[in-house]
Amino acid sequence: MGRITIVKVGGKVVEETESLNSLLDQFYKISGNKILVHGGGKSATEVANRMGIKTQMINGRRITDAATLEVVTMVYGGMINKKIVAGLQSRGINSLGLTGADLDLIRAKKRHVGEIDYGFVGDVENVNTNELKLLINENITPVIAPLTHDGKGNMLNTNADTIASELAIELTNYFDVYLFYCFEKKGVLMNPDDENSVIHDLDFDLFTKYKENGIINTGMIPKLENGFRAKRSGVKEVLITNPDNIANGKGTRII
Amino acid sequence: MGRITIVKVGGKVVEETESLNSLLDQFYKISGNKILVHGGGKSATEVANRMGIKTQMINGRRITDAATLEVVTMVYGGMINKKIVAGLQSRGINSLGLTGADLDLIRAKKRHVGEIDYGFVGDVENVNTNELKLLINENITPVIAPLTHDGKGNMLNTNADTIASELAIELTNYFDVYLFYCFEKKGVLMNPDDENSVIHDLDFDLFTKYKENGIINTGMIPKLENGFRAKRSGVKEVLITNPDNIANGKGTRII
Numbered sequence: 446m447g448r449i450t451i452v453k454v455g456g457k458v459v460e461e462t463e464s465l466n467s468l469l470d471q472f473y474k475i476s477g478n479k480i481l482v483h484g485g486g487k488s489a490t491e492v493a494n495r496m497g498i499k500t501q502m503i504n505g506r507r508i509t510d511a512a513t514l515e516v517v518t519m520v521y522g523g524m525i526n527k528k529i530v531a532g533l534q535s536r537g538i539n540s541l542g543l544t545g546a547d548l549d550l551i552r553a554k555k556r557h558v559g560e561i562d563y564g565f566v567g568d569v570e571n572v573n574t575n576e577l578k579l580l581i582n583e584n585i586t587p588v589i590a591p592l593t594h595d596g597k598g599n600m601l602n603t604n605a606d607t608i609a610s611e612l613a614i615e616l617t618n619y620f621d622v623y624l625f626y627c628f629e630k631k632g633v634l635m636n637p638d639d640e641n642s643v644i645h646d647l648d649f650d651l652f653t654k655y656k657e658n659g660i661i662n663t664g665m666i667p668k669l670e671n672g673f674r675a676k677r678s679g680v681k682e683v684l685i686t687n688p689d690n691i692a693n694g695k696g697t698r699i700i
Numbered sequence: 701m702g703r704i705t706i707v708k709v710g711g712k713v714v715e716e717t718e719s720l721n722s723l724l725d726q727f728y729k730i731s732g733n734k735i736l737v738h739g740g741g742k743s744a745t746e747v748a749n750r751m752g753i754k755t756q757m758i759n760g761r762r763i764t765d766a767a768t769l770e771v772v773t774m775v776y777g778g779m780i781n782k783k784i785v786a787g788l789q790s791r792g793i794n795s796l797g798l799t800g801a802d803l804d805l806i807r808a809k810k811r812h813v814g815e816i817d818y819g820f821v822g823d824v825e826n827v828n829t830n831e832l833k834l835l836i837n838e839n840i841t842p843v844i845a846p847l848t849h850d851g852k853g854n855m856l857n858t859n860a861d862t863i864a865s866e867l868a869i870e871l872t873n874y875f876d877v878y879l880f881y882c883f884e885k886k887g888v889l890m891n892p893d894d895e896n897s898v899i900h901d902l903d904f905d906l907f908t909k910y911k912e913n914g915i916i917n918t919g920m921i922p923k924l925e926n927g928f929r930a931k932r933s934g935v936k937e938v939l940i941t942n943p944d945n946i947a948n949g950k951g952t953r954i955i
Binding site: 492495496497515518519520521522523524526527528530531532534535539540541542543544546547548549579583585592594596597598599600 | 747750751752770773774775776777778779781782783785786787789790794795796797798799801802803804834838840847849851852853854855
């Protein structure tokens, strides 16, 4: 089995020129097959603001009405995705920007309206690994925006961490998969004010304990839940780290 | 030699839901290999307005400063491109949205600053037909936004008519190419107020005459110049028409 590395990047890392360039330099160094999955929430909020569209978040998730769907489609699928693709091409990596609609790559179902109506948010139903394998065999590096489609002509907003873990899980059928969640911190921190308090190894019991006593909270919880699900489903390694530590494998390892 | 149809659509056609759906229905009916190239200028102007970014046009061309480049990258590469891709997927066409940066498809050079500084506008230097052929052989339908890249990490704004004719010309090496320029009119009109005054056959002498006496003006001139260039370079047929007439081949034929 070949090896594939999936790097998910979010937060400031993809939204500021300097950190994006540094990320792309690190990503360039990864040998073999690779996929980059990106976020871009801050930029979406900023563009929405400038267009006079109100942003509403619940539990760290964006309520996606029709106007917000247009914004995230533009910002994730256009602005950020193409910035990354052009940046990788300039480094000699033949990249291809994708959303879930392109090549019917990721089909999703509009989330059921329960207590909260998240609007045009999609829960992943199917990952088209045939098309992905075709690209990878041609030495093409997919750059994937956090957008899916419903097969009926509608785009849907989908969490980038989830997309990364779903891709990782499906690809375990064909590859040894290494999944890196990258953001601005060196890993999951015991103390948010101390950059050096990285939790090096995290098992599910410890995660449950830290969740209960509040050491791990809000945004980090769904990311780690995705990570544990990936690890349980056969992904070789799941690491939460910053881009500079991809090469040396330092950060929080899910065990 | 196989056949390929390139449809370029601009104007209101791609920017209003009803006309877009009707276009996609017509596009669906085209048999064999096909490519869709789209514009989206009106939407770009609208989004720019809402973001408080001023739009400046000279001779029908958009002056593309850094802020405007972000807008067109979002609107063309994200909003409109993905709306089309999702719409085609819902019709069972396995489409893939692309800019010139994706797969290094279209490299361009930032336009030389002469009397006018157009900003981040690219003149096409190279079309990567190998990647295009690969997609076409896999039965994938490319949907191409009017954006290119310079190979140094920068996106560039490029006229959609020009992209369509450049693709058409390069593909004559491998296919019999049919190029359709679609917009809201039935063809080039003798009298702009009379929808039925379509000029059916247009040769270069007639074009020159109509240009001199003002019957053909502004926006139509570069479109037709692109059309004549394509026809001279071996494209089998160049037709200017509205989407409903793709199937029956009615409109203005460049001869």
